[in-house]
Amino acid sequence: MLSSVTKFLLGFFLAIAVLVGGGVAIALYFVNRTGIPPAKPVFSNDSPSVKAQAPKATEPGGGKSSLKPGNQAQSSPTSTSTPTESSKATPSPKPLPSGAYRGRVSWAEGLSLRSQPNQEAEKIGGVGFNQKIIILSESEDKSWQKIRLEGSEQEGWVKAGNTEKVNQQ
Numbered sequence: 001m002l003s004s005v006t007k008f009l010l011g012f013f014l015a016i017a018v019l020v021g022g023g024v025a026i027a028l029y030f031v032n033r034t035g036i037p038p039a040k041p042v043f044s045n046d047s048p049s050v051k052a053q054a055p056k057a058t059e060p061g062g063g064k065s066s067l068k069p070g071n072q073a074q075s076s077p078t079s080t081s082t083p084t085e086s087s088k089a090t091p092s093p094k095p096l097p098s099g100a101y102r103g104r105v106s107w108a109e110g111l112s113l114r115s116q117p118n119q120e121a122e123k124i125g126g127v128g129f130n131q132k133i134i135i136l137s138e139s140e141d142k143s144w145q146k147i148r149l150e151g152s153e154q155e156g157w158v159k160a161g162n163t164e165k166v167n168q169q
Contacts, residue, residue, distance in 0.1 A: 045112075045119045100136045102150070105129055106164045113156035117144035124156050135163060 096102070105111055110128045114121040117139040127133060132150040138160060139145075145163060148155045 096134060097136060100134055102166045103133050103135045103147075103163045104166050105131050105133065105158075105162060107162035111158040111162055113147075113154070113158060115156060117146070117157040121157065125154060127158065132166070133163065135165075 105127050106129075108129050110126055110131075112123050113125040113127055115124050116122075127147070127149065134148045134150055136146045136148055136155065139157075143160050144157045145160045146155065146157055147163070
């Protein structure tokens, strides 16, 4: 009878030890997993090499950053001046190509300028909110527009529906 009680007590303490040890191991596993930051998500329309090279500027009043061609990245940490927008450039005196018209970006976060009319195409720059542009043409399916930045020779493709026509004066 004594050996049965001894076996029972030994089994009971062994079971408690296994449960406590397993609980501690699982707790440590989850605590360590929450201490590791998750990997940065990469979306299909992102190009890390282009994103690392492109300068970023803050839109006044929006608080959002957008890519703008022509703005240089400033290394001074105390620089708080607002970047000049190319929308203040004087209209180009040369006539527009046939079928082209003047417009502006109506999407509040600005647009990505792409080399081809698709989401997977390389980003070649950006266009800020309210920036003046010249819409040169549209893709066959009317979902992309080829634009030229006003006051610049840079051309590229943006998603249609994010621009609006500007009346001529």
